[in-house]
Amino acid sequence: MDGSLKVQSSTPLAERLRARIEQQGxxxxxxWMAAALYDECHGxxxxxxxxxxxxAGDYRTAPESSSLFAATFASYFSKLFxxxxxxxxxxxxxxxxxxxxxxxxxxxxxxxxxxRMFAVTNYVIDEISEAARQRASVRLAEFSERVTFRRxxxxxxxxxxxxxxxxxxxxxxxxxxxxxxxxxxxxxxxxVNQKDFVWVEADLEPSVAEYCERTGLKLSAxxxxxxxxxxxxxxxxAAGLLERGYVVTVDYGAERKDLLDSLTRPDxxxxxxxxxxxxxxxxxxxxxxxxxxxxxxxxxxxAGEQVGLRTLRLNRLDQFLLTEGLxxxxxxxxxxxxxPESVRLSTSARELVLPTGLAASFQVLVxxxxx
Numbered sequence: 195m196d197g198s199l200k201v202q203s204s205t206p207l208a209e210r211l212r213a214r215i216e217q218q219g220x221x222x223x224x225x226w227m228a229a230a231l232y233d234e235c236h237g238x239x240x241x242x243x244x245x246x247x248x249x250a251g252d253y254r255t256a257p258e259s260s261s262l263f264a265a266t267f268a269s270y271f272s273k274l275f276x277x278x279x280x281x282x283x284x285x286x287x288x289x290x291x292x293x294x295x296x297x298x299x300x301x302x303x304x305x306x307x308x309x310r311m312f313a314v315t316n317y318v319i320d321e322i323s324e325a326a327r328q329r330a331s332v333r334l335a336e337f338s339e340r341v342t343f344r345r346x347x348x349x350x351x352x353x354x355x356x357x358x359x360x361x362x363x364x365x366x367x368x369x370x371x372x373x374x375x376x377x378x379x380x381x382x383x384x385x386v387n388q389k390d391f392v393w394v395e396a397d398l399e400p401s402v403a404e405y406c407e408r409t410g411l412k413l414s415a416x417x418x419x420x421x422x423x424x425x426x427x428x429x430x431x432a433a434g435l436l437e438r439g440y441v442v443t444v445d446y447g448a449e450r451k452d453l454l455d456s457l458t459r460p461d462x463x464x465x466x467x468x469x470x471x472x473x474x475x476x477x478x479x480x481x482x483x484x485x486x487x488x489x490x491x492x493x494x495x496x497a498g499e500q501v502g503l504r505t506l507r508l509n510r511l512d513q514f515l516l517t518e519g520l521x522x523x524x525x526x527x528x529x530x531x532x533x534p535e536s537v538r539l540s541t542s543a544r545e546l547v548l549p550t551g552l553a554a555s556f557q558v559l560v561x562x563x564x565x
Contacts, residue, residue: 207236207481212386220383220394228368230480238481242325255362257296260542264299266520272308274440284315285356290363291319294330301337320346358432361444365486367424370402374413391477414456420487426497433501441561447489463488503561511556515546
């Protein structure tokens with residue numbers, strides 16, 4: 195047991211987790227993180243008393259930073275629709291929609307710039323937070339005839355030609371953590387001492403052991419890494435939704451060899467955020483702070499190949515947006531705005547195109563499923 199990390203954890207969810215661990219013993223970090231983020235009552239993303247993103251929250255995402263994000267992706271979706279030879283029906287699935295900013299931007303842009311695609315498009319939103327679904331429902335009221343809210347896991351068979359889109363979803367999936375000790379991989383569980391959550395080392399869970407063997411995972415002595423098994427399940431689920439189409443994933447990640455570099459990432463990539471500040475104590479106050487990891491693009495591509503997806507492109511987000519016509523869309527949108535709104539839109543574009551902006555830290559992976 196490593197008791198060097200001691201943090202105060204006085205939240206309702208913390209008390210429930212403590213009671214569970216005291217009764218049942220240490221739990222995997224994946225279980226702990228799942229509760230911290232997605233518990234129905236007190237999970238970070240499910241709480242009704244706060245909006246996690248934006249200035250008042252703990253992080254920013256591109257859709258609420260600039261309407262150009264959704265408008266440019268709408269233009270790209272229109273290209274994909276054309277590449278599919280204008281199918282008679284089309285579905286855009288979005289996982290993790292938040293308050294519906296992206297969906298509203300895409301549907302508004304399609305209605306204006308590609309009415310042919312708009313006329314045959316339905317939009318399915320999978321959002322775990324009830325509060326976020328309510329906000330999205332209000333925001334998307336004008337598109338209510340073509341927007342539905344449904345868990346993607348409940349859709350059992352390929353139903354359509356379309357696109358599965360996610361933005362900053364996979365990085366928030368609960369992960370397992372492993373560490374190398376004396377030449378053996380050990381899994382990091384979460385236990386408790388008198389007042390704090392602490393790390394406890396144990397044998398690998400069977401699913402984790404299978405992943406480590408399958409990928410030939412090798413770590414240096416004392417090095418820690420995350421294993422995101424949910425990412426593989428998500429990609430398989432996304433592919434299963436489509437007869438033909440594309441899986442478009444926006445997130446921040448790196449290739450496996452870079453993620454496992456013991457010099458640059460000896461402690462893995464797990465981190466916590468609160469009020470836009472990185473918090474060192476990731477086990478502190480579950481339900482009160484965001485938890486995230488850098489995703490493994492090698493893993494995502496491999497998972498796609500296993501379920502019939504072909505990688506088309508992996509680009510840095512700012513470069514993708516510029517290539518797909520963000521500046522042209524900026525000019526088009528500015529032509530309809532008054533001066534103050536035009537200035538605000540142009541200012542927001544900086545976050546998406548400058549090397550120091552928000553988008554420079556993210557990537558876009560596009561995978562194709564053919565009939």
